[in-house]
Amino acid sequence: MTFSSADLTALLPLIVISATAIVVMLVTAVRRSHAAAALITLAGLAVAFVRLWPAASLVPRQVPPLLVIDSYALFYIGLILAAAFVVVILSYGYFARQKEHPEELYILLLVAVLGAMVLVASAHFVSFLLGLELLSIALYALNAYLRERTLPLEAGIKYLILAAASAAFLLFGMALIYAELGTMEFSRIATLVSSGAEVSRPILLAGVALLITGFGFKLALVPFHLWTPDIYEGAPAPVTAFVATVSKGAMFALLLRYFYSTAMARRYEPIFAILVILAVASMIAGNVLALMQNNVKRILAYSSIAHMGYVLVAFLASGSMGAQAVTFYLVAYFITTLGAFGVVTVLSPSDRDADQLDDYRGLFWKRPVLGSIFTLMLLSLAGIPATAGFFAKFYIVAAGASAAIWGLIILLVLTSVVGLYYYLRVVVAVFSAPIEKPVGLNPSLQLASGAVLGVLGVLLVWLGVYPSYILGVVSTAVKSLTP
Amino acid sequence: MILVWLIVILLAAGALAWIVARWSAIGARWISLIATTVCLALSLNLWHRYSGEVRLLSNGAWFLEVNFAWIPQLGIHFHLAMDGLSLLMLVLTFLLGIMSVLTSWHEIDHAVGFFHLNLMWILAGIAGVFLAVDLFLFYFAWELMLVPMYFLIAVWGHERRIYAAVKFFLFTQACGLLMLISILALYFAHHSVTGVYSFEYSDLLGTALAPRTAFLIMLGFFIGFAVKLPMFPLHPWLPDAHTEAPTAGSVILAGLLLKTGAYGLLRFVVPLFPGASHEFAPVAMTLATIGIIYGAVMAFAQTDLKRLVAYTSVSHLGFVLLGIYAWNDLALQGALISMICHGISTGSLFMLVGQLQERTHTRDMDRLGGLWTTIPRMSGVAMFFAMGSMGLPGLGDFVGEFLVLLGTYRAGYIGLTVAATIGVLFSTLYALRFIQRAYHGPNTNSWSIPDLQGREWLIYVPMMAILLWLGVYPQPVFRTFQPAMQNLQHYASQRIEASRR
Numbered sequence: 001m002t003f004s005s006a007d008l009t010a011l012l013p014l015i016v017i018s019a020t021a022i023v024v025m026l027v028t029a030v031r032r033s034h035a036a037a038a039l040i041t042l043a044g045l046a047v048a049f050v051r052l053w054p055a056a057s058l059v060p061r062q063v064p065p066l067l068v069i070d071s072y073a074l075f076y077i078g079l080i081l082a083a084a085f086v087v088v089i090l091s092y093g094y095f096a097r098q099k100e101h102p103e104e105l106y107i108l109l110l111v112a113v114l115g116a117m118v119l120v121a122s123a124h125f126v127s128f129l130l131g132l133e134l135l136s137i138a139l140y141a142l143n144a145y146l147r148e149r150t151l152p153l154e155a156g157i158k159y160l161i162l163a164a165a166s167a168a169f170l171l172f173g174m175a176l177i178y179a180e181l182g183t184m185e186f187s188r189i190a191t192l193v194s195s196g197a198e199v200s201r202p203i204l205l206a207g208v209a210l211l212i213t214g215f216g217f218k219l220a221l222v223p224f225h226l227w228t229p230d231i232y233e234g235a236p237a238p239v240t241a242f243v244a245t246v247s248k249g250a251m252f253a254l255l256l257r258y259f260y261s262t263a264m265a266r267r268y269e270p271i272f273a274i275l276v277i278l279a280v281a282s283m284i285a286g287n288v289l290a291l292m293q294n295n296v297k298r299i300l301a302y303s304s305i306a307h308m309g310y311v312l313v314a315f316l317a318s319g320s321m322g323a324q325a326v327t328f329y330l331v332a333y334f335i336t337t338l339g340a341f342g343v344v345t346v347l348s349p350s351d352r353d354a355d356q357l358d359d360y361r362g363l364f365w366k367r368p369v370l371g372s373i374f375t376l377m378l379l380s381l382a383g384i385p386a387t388a389g390f391f392a393k394f395y396i397v398a399a400g401a402s403a404a405i406w407g408l409i410i411l412l413v414l415t416s417v418v419g420l421y422y423y424l425r426v427v428v429a430v431f432s433a434p435i436e437k438p439v440g441l442n443p444s445l446q447l448a449s450g451a452v453l454g455v456l457g458v459l460l461v462w463l464g465v466y467p468s469y470i471l472g473v474v475s476t477a478v479k480s481l482t483p
Numbered sequence: 484m485i486l487v488w489l490i491v492i493l494l495a496a497g498a499l500a501w502i503v504a505r506w507s508a509i510g511a512r513w514i515s516l517i518a519t520t521v522c523l524a525l526s527l528n529l530w531h532r533y534s535g536e537v538r539l540l541s542n543g544a545w546f547l548e549v550n551f552a553w554i555p556q557l558g559i560h561f562h563l564a565m566d567g568l569s570l571l572m573l574v575l576t577f578l579l580g581i582m583s584v585l586t587s588w589h590e591i592d593h594a595v596g597f598f599h600l601n602l603m604w605i606l607a608g609i610a611g612v613f614l615a616v617d618l619f620l621f622y623f624a625w626e627l628m629l630v631p632m633y634f635l636i637a638v639w640g641h642e643r644r645i646y647a648a649v650k651f652f653l654f655t656q657a658c659g660l661l662m663l664i665s666i667l668a669l670y671f672a673h674h675s676v677t678g679v680y681s682f683e684y685s686d687l688l689g690t691a692l693a694p695r696t697a698f699l700i701m702l703g704f705f706i707g708f709a710v711k712l713p714m715f716p717l718h719p720w721l722p723d724a725h726t727e728a729p730t731a732g733s734v735i736l737a738g739l740l741l742k743t744g745a746y747g748l749l750r751f752v753v754p755l756f757p758g759a760s761h762e763f764a765p766v767a768m769t770l771a772t773i774g775i776i777y778g779a780v781m782a783f784a785q786t787d788l789k790r791l792v793a794y795t796s797v798s799h800l801g802f803v804l805l806g807i808y809a810w811n812d813l814a815l816q817g818a819l820i821s822m823i824c825h826g827i828s829t830g831s832l833f834m835l836v837g838q839l840q841e842r843t844h845t846r847d848m849d850r851l852g853g854l855w856t857t858i859p860r861m862s863g864v865a866m867f868f869a870m871g872s873m874g875l876p877g878l879g880d881f882v883g884e885f886l887v888l889l890g891t892y893r894a895g896y897i898g899l900t901v902a903a904t905i906g907v908l909f910s911t912l913y914a915l916r917f918i919q920r921a922y923h924g925p926n927t928n929s930w931s932i933p934d935l936q937g938r939e940w941l942i943y944v945p946m947m948a949i950l951l952w953l954g955v956y957p958q959p960v961f962r963t964f965q966p967a968m969q970n971l972q973h974y975a976s977q978r979i980e981a982s983r984r
Contacts, residue, residue, distance in 0.1 A: 384627075397664060397667055398667050401668055417660065420656055468554045471556050471557075
């Protein structure tokens with residue numbers, strides 16, 4: 001096997017990110033400079049993003065046997081890079097206020113981004129595990145980055161233990177599937193399963209069930225969600241934004257690819273049933289548990305559990321409409337979550353995160369622009385029209401209706417009304433009369449962070465009012481997934 | 484294009500008012516006033532232009548339409564269209580829009596800009612609901628008007644505003660989502676029959692559905708609209724929302740938001756599912772009659788003036804529902820006139836109560852009384868609208884209720900007609916009690932408050948004139964409504980025949 005220049009072009013986005021991580025490390029070794037580290041990281045992300053277009057002219061390109069660069073992978077890589085770009089800008093403002101040295105953060109972020117990119121491009125269990133571990137290990141350190149505070153440390157340890165356990169489940173699942181089918185390539189698995197080869201159903205099913213456990217942990221589906229509220233609360237706000245978007249998004253992209261290319265969920269009823277149970281449990285538990293929280297980060301954590309349940313409904317709708325609905329929802333979810341945690345980030349002072357409901361009391365009257373953006377994000381999470389969340393939810397319900405899974409979409413509708421209640425609680429706080437005494441929030445707004453939040457707000461409304469363009473991009477992206 | 488302008492003017496005025504209010508609150512008020520006046524003038528001009536026109540029953544049933552591809556992948560169009568029904572509803576919208584700007588001129592004194600942003604955007608949403616003939620667009624507008632309404636109640640409302648606002652939002656959102664599922668079910672059912680993905684009203688009108696499917700989908704739509712209406716068991720959000728909202732909010736809620744529910748039933752439920760609606764009519768009409776009596780009795784039992792007026796809405800909208808499901812010429816005309824007159828008389832009553840509260844800081848009937856000698860003009864105006872509300876002949880409400888009762892009788896529901904007529908009797912009780920308790924009797928608290936002023940006359944004189952006009956000569960309204968009504972009836976009858984064949 002030779003490595004052609006076309007392969008190089010296709011893989012260049014990944015290579016650029018790896019190289020950027022090394023450059024940041026070397027520069028930091030010579031001279032610590034927060035601005036330089038952040039700028040180099042941003043430049044690396046931007047270059048990788050630009051290199052997606054040359055790569056797109058070569059799709060689909062299998063880099064045997066591990067990676068496949070197709071329009072689907074490139075779309076998600078683009079999404080991850082864009083999200084990481086936002087997170088880096090937010091981190092710059094946030095960590096400038098902290099006592100820790102911030103430079104290593106960017107190295108870890110780049111490694112995590114690389115892991116996520118490998119995940120969405122993987123066509124093989126080995127690359128899957130490689131990407132997952134790159135992502136997870138970077139996240140252990142990122143979660144605990146502010147090591148002087150107790151909550152981040154707790155978050156880091158918790159994540160370490162649970163992620164390691166879930167990786168073990170994944171590995172065991174892969175081993176069982178490999179033992180039964182003798183291959184780790186997704187496409188070969190698909191051929192073997194569909195050709196009706198002699199396989200032992202129980203072992204194969206056990207393998208897939210263990211895989212789902214691993215997926216469930218990363219996506220924080222109920223009952224694998226117990227880490228989520230603590231990590232969301234404990235991790236520094238920009239890192240939480242990263243965990244909530246990039247880590248979950250990449251994992252969902254892989255889930256989609258794996259099950260679409262192997263057609264396992266449709267072939268084996270027990271697997272479909274397991275996924276239905278996960279979706280139902282996530283929608284109910286996520287929304288109901290969020291009702292009882294007073295901490296904004298925890299509310300967003302439980303709401304993210306519910307949202308992953310919604311996405312799973314679209315996934316279960318299957319077909320190209322289901323894949324489009326998942327992808328569109330994830331785009332909307334990325335924008336919304338980054339925006340919401342972005343507001344938390346810019347409000348956070350140097351000694352804690354702005355996560356109490358009281359911190360947001362009267363925000364709209366004191367700082368109208370931030371208050372408006374935060375409200376927009378919350379309304380988008382609740383699925384109110386003219387926001388991206390509305391159209392995304394609409395599309396999921398449409399996909400569900402087209403697949404006639406009425407029970408799931410009615411449950412989705414009912415639970416999202418419950419969800420509306422806790423989003424409104426936060427909105428009520430944002431619009432209530434301001435508290436007189438200052439609450440010690442970060443008063444200044446960096447130009448870059450403000451601009452990023454503004455862009456996210458505009459994107460949110462654009463996707464909500466005129467989703468046609470993104471819908472076109474999404475439908476071409478998932479074409480390589482559904483033959 | 485004028486249809487788009489109507490919406491754009493309101494949206495832009497809202498945004499502009501928000502910005503201008505940083506420097507001048509008065510400026511924001513004037514901007515809203517001018518925008519709503521311009522919209523009213525435009526819609527009156529349209530009325531003048533199209534009132535005499537009778538359109539044939541074909542695709543040219545609309546006076547005016549605008550149609551752009553919006554999300555072509557899903558067959559979604561930005562399709563606005565206007566017929567006589569939409570036109571009349573639009574005129575009412577802008578009229579009450581002006582009134583709500585005027586009535587909040589002094590009442591709203593904090594966050595004036597944001598208030599007007601919300602006010603204008605609600606009106607834009609309502610105009611969108613009355614004009615949309617693409618079901619996706621309709622749903623979009625339907626949901627969009629809720630958010631500013633929520634803020635209106637939650638920020639400028641009275642004591643229990645948060646509770647009321649959240650309750651309002653949850654009720655309407657839940658039922659809206661139910662409607663969304665029904666819209667999508669219809670969309671896919673239409674696709675499976677014809678192979679075309681479309682949210683277009685005129686396309687979906689012809690969909691042949693299995694009776695059971697049609698009934699389920701119809702039920703989803705019906706519940707969505709019945710909550711807004713509100714129909715008897717689905718009304719609990721209404722008294723709270725109406726009572727806690729600021730005056731302008733109550734006027735818009737009662738005068739316009741409730742009408743969107745009735746409009747939805749008229750425009751969508753019956754024409755799209757004639758067979759199922761026919762089957763369902765006895766249930767809907769029974770609930771309507773219960774609502775008429777229940778609303779009136781509850782109104783009679785209130786001491787909070789705003790709550791009293793709120794419950795009268797349940798009663799009046801019962802008549803509208805009754806008329807819609809009787810579905811003959813008389814009943815439909817009655818329902819339409821009832822919708823318009825309820826908007827005017829109840830809207831005015833809310834403004835009167837609001838101004839009374841502004842002056843006395845109470846809405847409690849027990850603390851009022853004997854006001855007639857202090858504020859004779861205001862009391863007289865209140866008397867006028869209370870008479871309207873109880874259905875005094877010569878005022879518009881009477882025409883509406885009378886026609887609905889006649890139409891229901893003609894449709895063969897004699898028992899319901901009798902029961903609903905008893906409801907009218909109760910309305911006399913609450914109206915007279917309202918006047919007697921609040922304005923007559925001894926002035927125990929020795930109230931001494933200013934009477935109506937110039938700006939307030941500007942509100943009530945036109946409202947009284949319109950109510951009187953509709954009471955004695957409603958013919959122009961009927962003439963405008965006629966072709967639209969015939970179209971709706973035509974769609975409905977066509978489908979019944981198709982399913983019989």
